Amino acid sequence: MAREHDGSYQPNAKARKQQEKDQRRMEFRRAIESYCDRRELLRSLADYPELQDITVWQVSAATSPKNAQQAR
Template identity: 80%
Template sequence: MANDHFGSYQPNAKARKQAEKDQRRMEYRRAIESYCDQRQLLRDIADYPELQDITVWQVASAASQKIAPQAR
């Protein structure tokens, strides 16, 4: 392990850059999944005329509530 002092691991620059790259990739992937979920919900409610007043923001809120318990 690089820079192992008393059990605390301090990653080197290369490992830190890779971790940052992985984090950005996962954020991008989550954004795509969220967008796909929102579009799917809008398609699902399109069959119900009484739900036509639902906005994209309300769909996004519903999707984030569905995802929130998984974030623990």
């Protein structure tokens, strides 16, 4: 591990590439989970014909992390 004189950690190239790879993997995983959650919600709405007009975009807006943070 490379350390600066002030004690902060500066990753070497190999560690930095691994960290970037892990970050991309987690972003991809979150996207898949979000997609699955939206599909499950739309599938559950199929039981209610009066809600058939709801689109994927409306579901996406309702389940976005930004809206979840605003609800807190």
